[in-house]
Amino acid sequence: MRRVRIKDDALEQRIHFQRSLVAVGIVAAIALLLAGRAYWLQVTQHQHYLELSQGNRARIEPLPPNRGIIFDRAGRVIAENTPAYQLEILREQAGDLEDTLSRLVRFGLLDAGDVARVRQLVLARRSFEAVPFLLQLDDEEIARYAVHRHELPGVLLETRMARHYPYGTAGAHALGYVGTISEDDMQRVDRERYFGTGVIGKTGVERAYEDDLLGTGGYREVLVNAEGRPVHLAQGPDQQLRTREPLAGRDLRLTIDIELQRVAEEAFAGRRGGVVAIDPANGDVLVFASLPSFDPNGFARGISRSDYLALTENPDQPLFNRALRGTYPPGSTIKPLMALTGLEYDVIKPEDQAYCGGSFSLPGSRHRFRDFKREGHGSMDMRNAVMQSCDVYFYRLANTLGIQRIHDSMSRMGFGRPTGIDIAGERGGIMPSPAWKKGAFPSAEQQVWFPGETVIVGIGQGYWTATLLQLAKATALLATRGRHFQPRLVRALVDPDTKQVTDKAPVALPPVELQHPENWEIIVDAMVAVTTSGTAARAARGAPYKIAGKTGTAQVFSVGQTEKYNEKEVAERLRDHALFVAFAPADDPKLSVAVLVENGGFGASAAAPIARAIFDAYLQPEAQE
């Protein structure tokens, strides 16, 4: 039998009361738990969370410094910063990076060949740092971006100061250029200094003086929202944000005279070659040209892979710095120096006559070293030999001197080692000697120095190679009678704020002292004769100042392995290089020049007029008008 229960309101009320008490207890316990948790978060862990929230709200935005401006010696601006639009990618906003990159290619804003490079740059940068990939957009590109903007999330159009070279190709090999910072660059520089800076000096002065030009970057803390986008709140989270202003880089004053540089480059009239012009008094390089040249603005703009390939695959090698890195047999241009060496070692007197019958043979040898003039020059003294560039005279002199004395003398005058110009990558050429040969060849039989090798050194051929810088500097040495300086491209640095100019003192090299200082005059006199009645007479005709010069022709022995065989081309490229070294005015030297025209044939006809054009422009600027 089941017990029948009836409702008992008093009991139910008591139960309700008890249960309510329990509920109140539970509620109180939970409330304590919540308050305890709040206390833990807000008091115990407060500092920790405060830092996290700081890190959340503020983002450091770089304030890139203005790169130092580069002036030529006359104060003309040759590298400046101009406002330009550039495209940047911010990975955090880009969503699918691959998608964005392929769209950029489709919209013609990125070269297909550059995708891999840009991808790598984007992935290598730290988060929320935009990566510039197309610098200095032109109007059409800006328009294209504007049209497709909504399809390109994370691709930002930013105004930045961009490098601009108003003289374009002129002096590009001296000036160098800036370009997008590559992964390799990242390895060798302090990343922090480049925070916010998209470019870095790649070659020339831009690279050598990178440290001075760069300046010091600043930063600004900006308030960002959860998407990382900078926000400006009229009110709200107090904006205790720090700012550090950037410091502009130092300006440079170059030794280059950009107008003279232009004259020199135009004088080449499309031919390949190089020219260096030095002020003998201090080593200032006024002209430093390698032709064909290239437009550094292309690099500053962010050169596309195809444009870059076009430059590197051009058989004329516009990126090759002939003035700095081209090593050529100096040819007859060193004959005055050979004569000087002969005089110094007392193996010959200026008035000594030597007969030139068109060739020279070593005693006991049937090999004939030919003069360029088949029938020979006849009887020659030193002045005539220099003036007419008689090879036989110098074959004989070299043989008499011996290679070691030639090597020692020429080394004193700077051959066989870099001149120490203030940009990187210079080559030293070869000043051969038996010792050099031992180091240069692996096997014993190759290391033997043959007397015949000495003979051809006498006319600047054989193993001897020199750079235009060395030739110009050695010529300057004759002009100053033994004083010489490290060639330099930068002569002063200017503080951008105080405008204080820090001049760089010329770096004098140990002077070449002669036992018989009158020997200088004998040699210079012979060089003047070259331009008055010798090989370069035609090029110097009508000049109101005297030029001391020497022509040269360097033999091109073989076609380079990498060059393609093309009958017409090869014929042209097998022709001798034309050389000319000179200083002027001969009685008061202001400029020393070394010119090389690749495959130009005779130095007198191809190279000397270029030097003349430079002298005219420099020594008689008013006559140019």
Next chain:
Amino acid sequence: MIHAELGASRTKRTVTGMARLLKALRLDGMLLSGLAVVSLFGLFVLYSAAGDNTALWFSQLARIGIGFTLLVVLAQVPDHFLRMLSPVAWAVGIVLLVVVALAGDIGKGAQRWLDLGVVRFQPSEILKLAVPMMCAWYLHQRPLPPAPRDILVVLAVVAVPVGLIAEQPDLGTALLVAAAGIIVLMLAGLSWSYVLGGAVVFGAAVPVIWHFMHDYQRQRVMTLLDPESDALGAGYHIIQSQIAIGSGGVFGKGWMNGSQAQLEFLPERSTDFIFAVIGEELGLLGLVALLAAYLFIVGRGIYMSLQCRDAFARLLAGSIALTFFVYAFVNAGMVMGLLPVVGVPLPLVSYGGTSFVTLMAGFGILMSLHSSRKLVG
């Protein structure tokens, strides 16, 4: 009486006048002021949390107006009518849930809404009140503490709507509806041994529940255990809300000055995560003050339930008061990283939904139940 009042001070006259008005309107002054204080506090915080969106703030203001009006209206309904209404409300709620399941709109990936042309509303809101009403209605006719058979019936009354709501899926509301029903059962005197047994059964059922959970629900539980494991995904909410609260400190960063909230690091800052805005901008003091206000409301509600005249009124009133606290606990616990992220708004403070109105309706019913006690002859 009137003569005596003439001698009293003007203030006292106003106070007693107010008391009379409240009495005439069958309202409880203390509870009403508690609700008003929290609502105004909510508006204050929402003004900051809404940012530039002033429309949102005004819409909340309107909703508060509607809520208090509904409260007053419901307070006028006699308790026996409410009792009669209970099974009907429950049945209608179930039918609407089924309709929603078959033809409802999908909002945020879940079928919750019913579009009546003019109004879109969530039938699950009705059941927040209909379920405890139904439970109380069923139990008040039977001797308490409830017999096993009655317990089973009540559990069924709770389980059917909870199942339907959880299936939408709306775990938060399902949880609150379940809590409302279970609280009725507990207040009715459910034997502690059953409570213990239930807990054991629940523990055993956890793997089963896990099995039937949606992926995102599982994710939320996993995220609670280790928020850093997915700092930019599911863990983002919890991490950011804790940063907001923790960085607020004792006094907070100041109203409108919370960087986490104002810079939108804090997700859903005006709705489910507004508790974190309070913690960031008003600090520990703000949070404790809010908790104190909640406790006052709950305490007052429980006190009123004790005075009710019958089992239906007591159970329902107690359930309404305690469920209110469950809201607060679930939301605060979620925002402070104690509970998984379930979509439960902070009661009376969070913007939106029909939740504010439903809460006010509940308190209206509570006041009606409380006032009805004196009508007993």
